[in-house]
Amino acid sequence: MRFLASLRSGRDTVTGMIPGWVLAVVLIVFAVIFPYLVGSGSFLDASTQTLAYVIMALGLNIVVGFAGLLDLGYVAFYAIGAFVIGWFGSQQFPDVNGGKGIHILASDRATFQPKLSGGRLDIAGIHINFFIVLFIAMAITALWGVLLGAPTLRLRGDYLAIVTLAFGEIVPRVFENSTSGLFGIGSTDFSHGRQGITPIDKINLPWSHDLLYSDANLKPAYWVALGMVFFTIFVNRRLRDSRLGRAWIAVREDEVAAASMGINLVRTKLWAYAIGAAFGGFAGVFLGTYNNTVNVDQFEFGFSVFILAMVIVGGMGNIWGVIVGAVALSMMNRYGLPQLNSLSEPLGFDVTSISFGIFGFFLLIMMVLRPEGLIPSGRRRLELREAEIEGSEDTGAVGDMSQMYEVRQ
Amino acid sequence: MSDQQQSGGAAVASSPPVGETLMEVTGVSKVFGGLVAVNDVNFIVPRKAIVSLIGPNGAGKTTFFNCLTGLYRPTTGRVNFDGTDITAKRPDIVTQAGIARTFQNIKLFRTMTATENVEVGMHPRLRSRVTGMILRTPFVRREEKAARERAREILSSVGLKRMDELAMNLPYGDQRRLEIARALASEPKLLLLDEPTAGMNPQESEELRTLMERLRTEQDISILLIEHDMKVVMNVSDHITVLDHGEKIAEGSPQEVRQNPRVIEAYLGSQA
Amino acid sequence: MEAASITETASAPPPARKVGDVLNAYALPLLLFGALLAQFIYEPTGTLENVKTGLSNGMVWALIALGYTLVYGIVELINFAHGEVFMIGAFVALSLWQTFGVTESTGLALIVVSIIAFLVASMGASATLNVLIERAAYRPLRNAPKLAPLITAIGMSFILQNVGLLWRPTPDQVPDLIGSHSVYFTIFKVDVLHSDVFAVVVTVPLLIGLLWFVGSTKYGKAMRATAQDPDAARLMGIDVDRTISLTFLLGGLMAGAAGLIYALYNLTVRFNMGFTAGLIAFTAAVMGGIGNLKGAVIGGLIIGVIQAVSDGGNFLGLPLGEAWTPAVVFAILILVMVFRPQGLFGEETREG
Incomplete structure (x- = not known):
């Protein structure tokens, strides 16, 4: 019980023996010096992508783990974030500003192209500094989180899941089809259709024209992603231990009781959607520039499930569990499977092609054998285990639930 | 305010309770499909009063509660x-207005600690905003600290000692106490207790009876009680209303209700 | 309305009513029909053509939708893997034709025999698979929170999709055994193709058979009883586990048949065909009111028509087209789920 108490009280140390801050310092130091340990090769590349997935998993964890809203369309926010950098960091809109483009603290070497004569900023298109776009994208995705979340608020768990899934499918289709205006209005090309937007501006510090990293030296890209991860963890932890975090858990456990305690269900859930979505966009911007392309093929349902699997495998609701889950699955996907493939390929078998099947298998095994995840939050485990024991305890407990909240929220 | 009290209030009442009106319910009915669960009930809760709602099982007491707290319209x-008019307002707005409640089938946040449960109850009284929570401003820090201390105070005032225990691990009586503590955390003017x-x-x-007395005298809280234990009801209530089949069949002082033939019939009838 | 069930948010308030009341039982179908009528006036022959294609396509959606609605009706689970069960059905049929070397040039009698035999085979394969999925993946989670089996189902769907990928990595051609694109007859200037007739001829008896089975046999009664209240059904001596298996079996049978029809209708199969088909069919099931068998059939036909009209391109001046069709279908799914979660035709008893 003491073990559980230590988990609950917000100090999620793995053993409960080592003080949390010691573990944190060790991990942070390790994460920072990590590129020096592995060099700037494919392993670092995989690690950098993994960091972006960690951000998304933490974002989705707010929606699924904290607030208990199963979101199967998280890829929509990745897509929106990626398209924001696609629009604000490429030559997608060549005609703006009379073809001279708009440049805000952008590099003149934004796309790894040879330096332009005299460093003139006259590349066509909109070019806004990466670090500014990050926050623009967060704001935009948060807004979309609210817009897409609002219709789902009163739906039951599985219906909510399907509606979010549908949104996750619609958003990329809209991008894909908006090659000549939106729904036939206007004629701007927003996406280049299936080809996608490429190249995307690389990262430069606002006060410098030098690009932060190159293909030969990926370390700075890793550190940018790591900084973003720290920011995400910081916000997640602060929110979890706040009035809003308590409200999320209360809503997850019992909506009726939560509302009766003065919690505004609509506002509480929309905050979860908004903040969760914002981190999807946050990571989306990074992946857009890091992958140098924004392409609708990246935004499949499978991706939503991929991120969801990270949250579930790690342990819904537990920040450290989710990070472990994200790192494990992402490294397996980005590094482990390709490695394994070099063994299986001579046998004529492509392991990477069935990566989603492997994640599906993990999801299934986790749900059947260990629904609380590898490193569950204390409460989440109890909830999941308890429901098994109690079965349908709540069924019809309160007279006529269909009449409850018959009114609007 | 006092005009309304005169006009709408004492429809069936044989002896309207004294004191200023805190809550006034006028002609409330609730129909589910074809079933009339609550039928045209008028009802008054005065300030600093303990008022009980009794009646046989299925008389519509909890439905009536749900109508008051916004769970049913x-x-x-x-x-x-x-x-203020709180008819069919959302439950959280009703709670903010100053009505807190407990549930007949305990609805605690089972995997939160007792203290956390009470902190959730304080939700409408806390002022932190999201940016403040993320930056953990001095204001938020102070507020969180104060909330924690206040939660512990409330818990000890209801006599719950295992404050860091998960709600689900508490014994039954403590769970009931915790529900009351959680309700009190929203600083209500009116506390609705459903079979506490x-x-x-x-x-x-x-102990619960003395707690109710204390809340009334020390914190000026009115209490509306649904209760089956007649000993508690008769000892603690200033005024009793009896529901049967969704209708108010009697009301008055404990003495009056005890002797009311319709009440006796309703209870005996339901026993048989 | 289903009782609040076993999720963590067990007491979640039910879906919206207010706007649903405005869009009452008739408003949404009338709206859809009105739009179709307007389109008909705008472009008569093309619209009729689309309606025809939609209806025959809708047969396939209806068959798949039945699987969703049966399973949801009885265990309140969106069987995410159902689309993949359909895909496997199509793959089995194709493999059998390939194994036995049945092609366009095979004699008519043999073709007919092979279609009938392999219809039974693919139905059997899909049904067996569906029952096994339930045994292995869903039954252990019968009493878990509702979202656990849903996530398991998604996992199952991915696994099967990858099985399909290993089986047939690239889209495969299906032998054109029925001369799919040949005209069978022409009515109101609309060419009715062999494939259209085939879809109707195979589907209608299956639908009637299923409705009869669920409506009139003692097994059907057991299913309906279990759907209403599993505990009560158990007390009445119904073997709930077996009834649930039977439900998955029936759903699998329909999906297998749909797979074979789809293969001959479209003449191409692909490992990921089940995902989209599954979501379209699920939309149909929700439209018809989930748990409502006839509703699922009608929903399938409606979705088929919507899809065909959207594929047709210009709809009342809206520049739709095949690229937009998934978005259109998903938008309709959202509209129905949010505003009319009990389905277009109001509430009916489950499995009714």
């Missing part, structure tokens, strides 16, 4: 609380 009727002594032993019931 009344089919007809009005609910006026402390000068169910499952309690006589000693616990007695």
Whole structure:
């Protein structure tokens, strides 16, 4: 019980023996010096992508783990974030500003192209500094989180899941089809259709024209992603231990009781959607520039499930569990499977092609054998285990639930 | 305010309770499909009063509660609380207005600790905003600290000692106490208790009775009580209303209700 | 309305009513029909053509939708893997034709025999698979929170999709055994193709058979009883586990048949065909009111028509087209789920 108490009280140390801050310092130091340990090769590349997935998993964890809203369309926010950098960091809109483009603290070497004569900023298109776009994208995705979340608020768990899934499918289709205006209005090309937007501006510090990293030296890209991860963890932890975090858990456990305690269900859930979505966009911007392309093929349902699997495998609701889950699955996907493939390929078998099947298998095994995840939050485990024991305890407990909240929220 | 009290209030009442009106319920009905669960009930809760709602099982007491707290929208009727109309308002708005409740089938946040449960109860009284929570401004820090201390105070005032225990691990009586503590955390003017002594032993019931008295005298809280334990009801209530089949069949002082033939019939009838 | 069930948010308030009341039982179908009528006036022959294609396509959606609605009706689970069960059905049929070397040039009698035999085979394969999925993946989670089996189902769907990928990595051609694109007859200037007739001829008896089975046999009664209240059904001596298996079996049978029809209708199969088909069919099931068998059939036909009209391109001046069709279908799914979660035709008893 003491073990559980230590988990609950917000100090999620793995053993409960080592003080949390010691573990944190060790991990942070390790994460920072990590590129020096592995060099700037494919392993670092995989690690950098993994960091972006960690951000998304933490974002989705707010929606699924904290607030208990199963979101199967998280890829929509990745897509929106990626398209924001696609629009604000490429030559997608060549005609703006009379073809001279708009440049805000952008590099003149934004796309790894040879330096332009005299460093003139006259590349066509909109070019806004990466670090500014990050926050623009967060704001935009948060807004979309609210817009897409609002219709789902009163739906039951599985219906909510399907509606979010549908949104996750619609958003990329809209991008894909908006090659000549939106729904036939206007004629701007927003996406280049299936080809996608490429190249995307690389990262430069606002006060410098030098690009932060190159293909030969990926370390700075890793550190940018790591900084973003720290920011995400910081916000997640602060929110979890706040009035809003308590409200999320209360809503997850019992909506009726939560509302009766003065919690505004609509506002509480929309905050979860908004903040969760914002981190999807946050990571989306990074992946857009890091992958140098924004392409609708990246935004499949499978991706939503991929991120969801990270949250579930790690342990819904537990920040450290989710990070472990994200790192494990992402490294397996980005590094482990390709490695394994070099063994299986001579046998004529492509392991990477069935990566989603492997994640599906993990999801299934986790749900059947260990629904609380590898490193569950204390409460989440109890909830999941308890429901098994109690079965349908709540069924019809309160007279006529269909009449409850018959009114609007 | 006092005009309304004169006009709408004492429809069936044989002896309207004295004191200023805190909540006034006028003609509330609730119909489910074809079933009339609550039928045209008028009802008054004065300030600093303990008022009970009794009746046989299925009389519509909990439905009536749900109509007051916004979980159900009344089919007809009005609910006026402390000068504002709260008819069919959302549950969280009702709670913010100053009504807190407990549930007949305990609805705690089972995997939160007792203290956390009470902190959730304080939700409408806390002022932190999201940016403040993320930056953990001095204001938020102070507020969180104060909330924690206040939560512990409330818990000890209801006599719950295992404050860091998960709600689900508490014994039944403590869970009931915790529900009351959680309700009190929103600093209500009116506390609705739905069968709070169910499952309690006589000693616990007695403690609860004194707690209710204390809340009334020390914190000026009115209490509306649904209760089956007649000993508690008769000892603690200023005024009793009896529901049967969704209708108010009697009301008055404990003495009056005890002797009312319709009440006796309703109870005996339901026993048979 | 289903009782609040076993999720963590067990007491979640039910879906919206207010706007649903406005869009009452008739408003949404009338709206859809009105739009179709307007389109008909705008472009008569093309619209009729689309309606025809939609209806025959809708047969396939209806068959798949039945699987969703049966399973949801009885265990309140969105069987995410159902689309993949359909895909496997199509793959089995194709493999059998390939194994036995049945092609366009095979004699008519043999073709007919092979279609009938392999219809039974693919139905059997899909049904067996569906029952096994339930045994292995869903039954252990019968009493878990509702979202656990849903996530398991998604996992199952991915696994099967990858099985399909290993089986047939690239889209495969299906032998054109029925001369799919040949005209069978022409009515109101609309060419009715062999494939259209085939879809109707195979589907209608299956639908009637299923409705009869669920409506009139003692097994059907057991299913309906279990759907209403599993505990009560158990007390009445119904073997709930077996009834649930039977439900998955029936759903699998329909999906297998749909797979074979789809293969001959479209003449191409692909490992990921089940995902989209599954979501379209699920939309149909929700439209018809989930748990409502006839509703699922009608929903399938409606979705088929919507899809065909959207594929047709210009709809009342809206520049739709095949690229937009998934978005259109998903938008309709959202509209129905949010505003009319009990389905277009109001509430009916489950499995009714």
